[in-house]
Amino acid sequence: MAWPDLADIRLRVRDQLNEDTASFYTDNQIDRWINDGERDIAIKGLCLESIQSLTTVASTRTVTVSCIKPLHVEYKPGSGTRLGLIKINPLQLGRLDISVSTPQYWFQWGNKIGIEPKPGTTTYNLDVYTAIGPTVLLSGTTDEPQIPAEFQHLIVDYAVYRGLIRARKFSGASIIYSDYIKTLQEIRMGVITKYNNIQDDLKIPDIVVIGGES
Amino acid sequence: MSTAQAYTSYDEVDTSSRVTVAATTLTIALLDDNEDASVTEDFTASYFSGDFEHTLSFTTTAGSTGDVYVWGMADSVSQIGDLIAANTDLLALMWDATGPKLTLTERNSTVSTADSSSNLVAGTKYYIRIVRDEDTGTYGTLYCYIYTDSYYMDLVDTLVVTLTEKKDFRYLYAMSSIGNGSGDVAWAGTINDLTLDSYPYTFQNMRTRVRDLLNEATASFWSDALINRLLNDGERDIATKALCLQHIDSGSTTNGTRTVSTTGYRPIYVEYSNLGLPLILPNQTGRRSGTGTAPQKWFESGSNIGIEPLPDTTYPLNIYVADYPSSEMSANPDIPQIPAQFRPLIVLYAFGNAIKKEYRIQQASYILKMYENELTFTKSDIDFIPDGRSISTDKDVRMVEK
Numbered sequence: 301m302a303w304p305d306l307a308d309i310r311l312r313v314r315d316q317l318n319e320d321t322a323s324f325y326t327d328n329q330i331d332r333w334i335n336d337g338e339r340d341i342a343i344k345g346l347c348l349e350s351i352q353s354l355t356t357v358a359s360t361r362t363v364t365v366s367c368i369k370p371l372h373v374e375y376k377p378g379s380g381t382r383l384g385l386i387k388i389n390p391l392q393l394g395r396l397d398i399s400v401s402t403p404q405y406w407f408q409w410g411n412k413i414g415i416e417p418k419p420g421t422t423t424y425n426l427d428v429y430t431a432i433g434p435t436v437l438l439s440g441t442t443d444e445p446q447i448p449a450e451f452q453h454l455i456v457d458y459a460v461y462r463g464l465i466r467a468r469k470f471s472g473a474s475i476i477y478s479d480y481i482k483t484l485q486e487i488r489m490g491v492i493t494k495y496n497n498i499q500d501d502l503k504i505p506d507i508v509v510i511g512g513e514s
Numbered sequence: 515m516s517t518a519q520a521y522t523s524y525d526e527v528d529t530s531s532r533v534t535v536a537a538t539t540l541t542i543a544l545l546d547d548n549e550d551a552s553v554t555e556d557f558t559a560s561y562f563s564g565d566f567e568h569t570l571s572f573t574t575t576a577g578s579t580g581d582v583y584v585w586g587m588a589d590s591v592s593q594i595g596d597l598i599a600a601n602t603d604l605l606a607l608m609w610d611a612t613g614p615k616l617t618l619t620e621r622n623s624t625v626s627t628a629d630s631s632s633n634l635v636a637g638t639k640y641y642i643r644i645v646r647d648e649d650t651g652t653y654g655t656l657y658c659y660i661y662t663d664s665y666y667m668d669l670v671d672t673l674v675v676t677l678t679e680k681k682d683f684r685y686l687y688a689m690s691s692i693g694n695g696s697g698d699v700a701w702a703g704t705i706n707d708l709t710l711d712s713y714p715y716t717f718q719n720m721r722t723r724v725r726d727l728l729n730e731a732t733a734s735f736w737s738d739a740l741i742n743r744l745l746n747d748g749e750r751d752i753a754t755k756a757l758c759l760q761h762i763d764s765g766s767t768t769n770g771t772r773t774v775s776t777t778g779y780r781p782i783y784v785e786y787s788n789l790g791l792p793l794i795l796p797n798q799t800g801r802r803s804g805t806g807t808a809p810q811k812w813f814e815s816g817s818n819i820g821i822e823p824l825p826d827t828t829y830p831l832n833i834y835v836a837d838y839p840s841s842e843m844s845a846n847p848d849i850p851q852i853p854a855q856f857r858p859l860i861v862l863y864a865f866g867n868a869i870k871k872e873y874r875i876q877q878a879s880y881i882l883k884m885y886e887n888e889l890t891f892t893k894s895d896i897d898f899i900p901d902g903r904s905i906s907t908d909k910d911v912r913m914v915e916k
Contacts, residue, residue, distance in 0.1 A: 332722070333726075335714060340858060343858075362762070364663050366665040368854065369896075386900070386901045387899075388901075389899075390782075390783035390785060390790050391790040393785055393790035394789030409760050409762060410667070411665060411853065417788070435518075436709065462727065465727050465865075470881075481891075
């Protein structure tokens, strides 16, 4: 059994709330906060990623995608090179230099992604890189969170801050909440946010001195 | 143990070898309505007492001519059609090829009480929530919510059966053939992801979460009706501030009329004939540089959009709007229409406003500031920012040839 499962997290929450066994806080309440915390981290961290295979609908611009946020879209032709699509907004429809009928651009609108150029009678296969929420609630004591390991300890902070609100300890809740948000943003920036190498990353310095002094 | 069900641990009856069982998928090939097939689990006597919520998804293969039960509950195992014919008490959800449609049924001895959906489409994947709420009605109410997406944004129909008996069931059906049909009509398709989780942000579950924070388990100082009002107010507040309930409405111009009416909080984009139209102000009309009579620009005006140039005929438009919730939540299993990532914020909104009733104004202000921060954070991930120009080429990274 790996750390952490529901029992581990609940234990740590109870440690911080200073209540070893259920009294002011029931296990059901703490479990709800633990699940809400995992979901909150997935929403704010965009850290639970999934690649969804979708197919466009003939003569329809949009495709439904179920996720917190679509991050990237890749067009998968039957043969040949796959193509990462460029994100646009709906204002740009019809205003881009397109000489082919296959998908080149995409945008998000609600729970849909729109494709430019608008698909004709042909359907196209897409891989949509998405951030999703947890798919199953933690309910058994050995159930483990789905969010990445680097975020899992934050579930405890979320549940404790909710617990302190219930106890009307607002100032303590405020401090824990602020730390929770700050840490979550730091981890998202350090671990989750994507970037690509640029030309400068590949430059070799003009002068390299071994030992640091000439 | 997790509430996600593994079909492989269920008991299978499949006399004609039509069902292929995997952990989270049942694949069914041309199951005739007079063949015997079921996938069930014995949860022990009276296990399903009180409220429950089960979720699953399924897809009917286009061209299927037969019916099938995609979910059921009873006190014995057979084919559900046979059980109904034998006047056995049960609950069941059937795909009916006539329509096609879904029918939710309670069988109580000789009497069936049922509700059927509007017409559905074979080949579409449907996401189903089946909920029993024993607090509504004398014996409770059974609901079936039908969606076309797993985040429960696109609601197709809601089926409602007022139950006629209080019944605690033993066996859960992941599928069942009709069994007592006349044959020569077959169903094919897949049934997936049966889960016994209650969706965390139903009307009832959000009320429970607010009560968790209020430290009042049952209605006393705060009535359920008060909390319900705050939950609906919260959904509207989020939809207004985040402009997150996004739909694409169809509209059309009228010859000689400048404006087209819209619904929702705000139109964001307008598309005509696959062309995104730029947004202008009304004082910019008549100053365009282009030619032609088709729509080229638009402006906002109250609940209308204005089209430039003045339309000379009927032009179809796609209007990208930030919408308001079309209805309030009222039944316990209802869920908000706003996107899933915004639903948890409703709890904070309702709690922050509920403690005003205790005259805890300072604390309420603190909670509502927290709510506003959360809303800003979540809203920031809905962006319309296009990718930068550099991403369209490979100039960013040039590997050295060796």
